[in-house]
Amino acid sequence: MTKGSSPVQTISSQALGNGRNGKGRVTKEIARRSFRTMLEARILEEKLAALYRSGKIVGGVFLGRGQEALSVALGVHLRRGDIYAPLIRDQAGRLAFGDTILDTLRTYLGSSLGSMRGRDGNIHRGRPSEGYHAMISHLGAMVSTVCGGLIAKRFRGETGVVGGTCIGEGGTSTGSFHEGMNMAAVEKLPIVVVVANNQFSYSTPNDRQFACDDLLTRAAGYGIRGRRAVGNDLIDCLEVLGEAVAAARAGEGPQLVVADLLRLVGHGEHDDASYIPAALKESPLGRDCLDLAAEELLNNGWVTDSELSSWRTAVEKEVEETAGKVLREPAPDPAEEDWNAFAVVGRNLSGEDEE
Amino acid sequence: MSITYLEAIRLAQQRVLAEDPRVFIYGQDIGGFGGAFKATKNLAKEFPGRVLDAPISEDAMVGMAIGAAVEGMRPIVEMQFADFSTCGLNQIVNQAATLHYRTGTPCPLVVRLPSGGTPGGGPFHSQSMEALYAHYPGLVVMTPATVEDAYTMLLEAVALDDPVIFCEHKFLYYHLKAEKLPEEALPFGKARITRPGRDATVVAYSAMVHEALAAAEDLSQDGYDIEVVDLRTVKPIDTDTILASVARTGRLLVVSEDWPWGGVAAEVITRVAAEGFGLLDAPPQRLNARETPVPYHPALWGTHRPTASSVANSLRQLLEL
Numbered sequence: 001m002t003k004g005s006s007p008v009q010t011i012s013s014q015a016l017g018n019g020r021n022g023k024g025r026v027t028k029e030i031a032r033r034s035f036r037t038m039l040e041a042r043i044l045e046e047k048l049a050a051l052y053r054s055g056k057i058v059g060g061v062f063l064g065r066g067q068e069a070l071s072v073a074l075g076v077h078l079r080r081g082d083i084y085a086p087l088i089r090d091q092a093g094r095l096a097f098g099d100t101i102l103d104t105l106r107t108y109l110g111s112s113l114g115s116m117r118g119r120d121g122n123i124h125r126g127r128p129s130e131g132y133h134a135m136i137s138h139l140g141a142m143v144s145t146v147c148g149g150l151i152a153k154r155f156r157g158e159t160g161v162v163g164g165t166c167i168g169e170g171g172t173s174t175g176s177f178h179e180g181m182n183m184a185a186v187e188k189l190p191i192v193v194v195v196a197n198n199q200f201s202y203s204t205p206n207d208r209q210f211a212c213d214d215l216l217t218r219a220a221g222y223g224i225r226g227r228r229a230v231g232n233d234l235i236d237c238l239e240v241l242g243e244a245v246a247a248a249r250a251g252e253g254p255q256l257v258v259a260d261l262l263r264l265v266g267h268g269e270h271d272d273a274s275y276i277p278a279a280l281k282e283s284p285l286g287r288d289c290l291d292l293a294a295e296e297l298l299n300n301g302w303v304t305d306s307e308l309s310s311w312r313t314a315v316e317k318e319v320e321e322t323a324g325k326v327l328r329e330p331a332p333d334p335a336e337e338d339w340n341a342f343a344v345v346g347r348n349l350s351g352e353d354e355e
Numbered sequence: 356m357s358i359t360y361l362e363a364i365r366l367a368q369q370r371v372l373a374e375d376p377r378v379f380i381y382g383q384d385i386g387g388f389g390g391a392f393k394a395t396k397n398l399a400k401e402f403p404g405r406v407l408d409a410p411i412s413e414d415a416m417v418g419m420a421i422g423a424a425v426e427g428m429r430p431i432v433e434m435q436f437a438d439f440s441t442c443g444l445n446q447i448v449n450q451a452a453t454l455h456y457r458t459g460t461p462c463p464l465v466v467r468l469p470s471g472g473t474p475g476g477g478p479f480h481s482q483s484m485e486a487l488y489a490h491y492p493g494l495v496v497m498t499p500a501t502v503e504d505a506y507t508m509l510l511e512a513v514a515l516d517d518p519v520i521f522c523e524h525k526f527l528y529y530h531l532k533a534e535k536l537p538e539e540a541l542p543f544g545k546a547r548i549t550r551p552g553r554d555a556t557v558v559a560y561s562a563m564v565h566e567a568l569a570a571a572e573d574l575s576q577d578g579y580d581i582e583v584v585d586l587r588t589v590k591p592i593d594t595d596t597i598l599a600s601v602a603r604t605g606r607l608l609v610v611s612e613d614w615p616w617g618g619v620a621a622e623v624i625t626r627v628a629a630e631g632f633g634l635l636d637a638p639p640q641r642l643n644a645r646e647t648p649v650p651y652h653p654a655l656w657g658t659h660r661p662t663a664s665s666v667a668n669s670l671r672q673l674l675e676l
Contacts, residue, residue: 083422120457128425128460136450144415145450148422148430155379155405155428176445179415186410 020236021228028302034076034096034238035293035303036311038068041092042290043315044101047323048108052269056327057108059121064089066264067196069289070229072096073237074164074194074257077245083149083163085133085142088123089196089263090166097132099125101322111329118332139171143180143193150189162248166194170201170209172218181254185222190248192241192255196231198263199285203275216258224254231261232285234293262286358536361528363502364394364467366536367509368431372402375429378513379405381416382433382467391435392469392528413443420464421451429513430464437468437522438482451518452493461516465509470498470522471562471612472660474653481649481656483561483613488520489590490617495519496590500549500564502533504587507540515543524562531565546593548600552582555606555673557666558597558623560586563610569663574670581670589619597623598631605636608673610661615643637676642669 045063052061064071067089075096078084084097091104106114107125116125116134126134131149135142146163153161171177172195184191201209212218219226225247229240237259244255262285266273280286297303358366371378380395386408389396399406409416413434420430434440440447447466454462472481489496495517499505505523512519541547549564550571559567564585571581584600586592601607607627609620620641627639645659661669 115459116457124457126458128454128458133422133425134454134458136453138445138449141414141418141446141450144412144418144446145422145425147415148419148424148428149426150422151419152423152426152428155423176414176418179410179412180418182410183412183415183419 019230020233021230021240024239025242026235026238028300030076030238030242031235031297031300031302034072034234035297037072037076037096038092038234038290038293039311040095040101040315040319041068041072043312044095044104044319045091047319048104049269051108051323057122058110061108061269062088062123062267063265063269064091066232066262066289067198068092069234069237069293070194070196070231070259070261071166073229073234073241074166074192074245076238077241078162078164081131081158082161083131083133083146085135085146085163085165087135087139087142087166087168087171089168089198093166099132101319102326105323105326106329109326109329110331111326112332113329138174138176139167140174140176140178140180143167143177143191144183146191147180147184147187147189150191151187160249161190162245163189163191164194164245165191166196168201169195169197169199169206169215170204172215173209181218181222181224181256184254185224188253190251190253192244192248192257194241195256195258197258197260198231199260199280200263200273200276202267202271205275214258216256219256222254222256224256225252226256226258229257229259231259232287232289232292234289235296260285261289264288357532357534358502359529360502360505360523360531361392361394363506363533363536364509364523365396365398367506368395369398369401371429371431371510371513372398372405375513377427377429378431379407379423379428380431380433381407381409381420383409383411383435385409385433390433392525394433394467394469413439414446417443417446417451417466420466421446421454421462424451424462424464424518425454425460431513432464432466434466434468436480437470437484438479440466440468440484444487447488447494447518447520448491452491454493455517456493462518463516465512465519465521467521467523469525471524471526472649472656473525474656475651476525476649476656477651478648483522483611483644485520485522485561485589486613486618486622489619489622493517494590495588496522497588498522498524498561499587500524500527500559500561500585502531503537504540506536508587511540511543522561526562527565541587544588544591544593546587546596547585548582548596549585550581550583552580553604554579554581555608555670556582556584556597556600556604557608557610557670558584558586558600559610560589560619561612563612563661566661566663566666567610570666570670573663573667579670579674586619592622592626594626594630597627598634601627601631602634605634606673606676607635607639608666608669609639609641610666610669611641611643612660613644614646615641616646618643637673640669640673642666
């Protein structure tokens with residue numbers, strides 16, 4: 001949690017009177033679409049956890065439970081032609097940007113038909129040639145990678161494009177993050193960097209992670225615009241990210257968005273998160289963004305109980321059917337893998353030897 | 356007209372900038388200043404907006420190049436010294452090298468490393484990084500030894516779809532000269548028999564090719580005929596040319612300015628021992644830099660690295676085995 005008030009430019013929560021930072025311009029349509037995507041992410045991740053517990057998924061399973069509102073709010077504001085480099089807890093943002101339930105399951109289950117073909121797994125998936133970057137585990141590395149994509153677009157004269165990437169508060173301690181942020185600022189790139197401050201980097205609490213009062217103050221250090229969002233409030237996240245993405249698209253340079261929230265699961269499914277104090281879980285920070293969003297959409301009359309119920313049924317059906325299908329798909333065959341393809345590199349796109 | 360190794364690198368960059376709109380160069384002090392060694396002199400003026408000064412952020416410089424390469428550009432990153440590339444190591448070995456394998460998206464970028472020792476360079480401005488990068492699947496590692504190769508191989512590096520670590524040797528920058536630049540080059544990944552011989556093979560690359568040639572000349576006074584093989588590209592490595600040479604001479608010495616542990620010399624000897632054991636008339640030998648950090652003082656440095664004299668000594672011992 002933040003320890004004090006921020007000296008950087010943000011809209012005062014008190015001024016708005018509702019704890020929110022945005023200006024109240026979220027449409028019914030975008031709220032409904034975002035909520036539906038959050039629901040897909042939640043149900044899909046519950047299935048991933050079940051598959052992990054039953055031994056069907058090897059390696060780790062890393063869930064974004066409790067972070068769907070913030071995650072979806074970036075993904076939903078990006079569009080084709082933009083660049084998106086999600087991180088570990090961004091299933092909702094990924095689905096909003098165009099990733100699918102099918103490819104998520106294929107990557108987690110190691111299907112040879114998935115985008116990663118069993119060569120990489122779980123959250124390390126993407127289609128970089130389509131602007132959807134595949135994260136590496138080394139935190140902070142994707143900030144400068146997104147910068148590079150944006151510089152390429154600048155060279156080609158493409159305007160009105162945005163790059164978005166996400167990181168946790170722990171990742172902000174890396175040199176890579178700092179270098180990337182500084183580079184983005186120097187080049188005045190249209191990048192939106194979302195920091196999900198979920199209070200624990202794996203098990204490490206914030207007082208062992210950074211010493212500044214508020215991560216948002218770092219925006220001033222980089223010379224870029226900083227904004228705050230309420231991390232478990234879908235409408236606020238949509239408003240703030242909508243503003244940040246629009247500002248970047250309009251040429252106003254890098255945008256840092258910091259949001260406090262709480263991860264409602266372990267770091268991975270192997271972790272019971274016993275280090276998170278009960279009091280914090282019971283605080284407003286621990287309220288589930290999906291419940292809060294459902295409540296607000298119902299109150300606004302933007303969705304009905306029966307719609308919510310039918311959405312849930314439809315998503316559960318899709319996830320179950322897709323998982324069943326993917327479980328029957330072929331695993332990668334070591335006998336068919338070209339193990340020498342990368343021992344002797346030196347390909348040329350114009351030649352015949354491209355894979 | 357006489358062209359230096361450094362000027363060849365500058366001219367290769369000028370040519371790819373002129374011919375390929377996808378190319379841009381990114382590095383510290385390379386814009387108006389023209390680079391610490393002037394490898395980009397006047398290029399920022401000639402190609403406005405395409406030769407960009409970078410902050411002192413090697414990690415982000417490579418990360419940026421990766422993102423641009425993914426979008427179809429052909430970035431060249433200049434590290435001010437090869438030694439500083441360790442600050443960008445993560446992006447090179449974990450992102451650039453793995454990207455195509457993981458995702459199927461090519462990552463065509465070139466990282467230029469001003470490499471190797473010079474008098475007074477000291478521990479942090481003298482290192483040879485080729486073995487470190489060659490260790491990782493997915494990277495091409497080039498180590499040109501001549502003005503002509505510096506030119507043609509840099510053109511080739513930019514044309515390749517894989518990330519290329521281009522190790523250009525600072526000791527060769529100014530004194531190595533050629534009358535003109537070549538129109539043609541050896542095929543990618545092909546080693547060159549720089550000097551044919553029949554009594555022993557010296558495999559070398561980069562600046563060590565010239566030490567090996569001087570040693571071979573020395574031994575010719577004693578009636579020995581030494582063959583010198585220039586690897587040119589350490590990864591991929593041209594094992595066929597090495598084995599064919601050893602088949603002719605029966606004796607092998609590998610010379611590298613890098614440290615011995617897990618190095619290119621170790622790799623060459625492993626391959627010859629495994630695939631050409633029967634060709635050898637004597638145990639294969641290697642001569643590397645001494646196993647200390649690269650020393651500052653020219654007297655220490657001159658003993659730390661292999662020289663024509665130490666190569667000649669090693670050859671004499673090999674010829675007596």
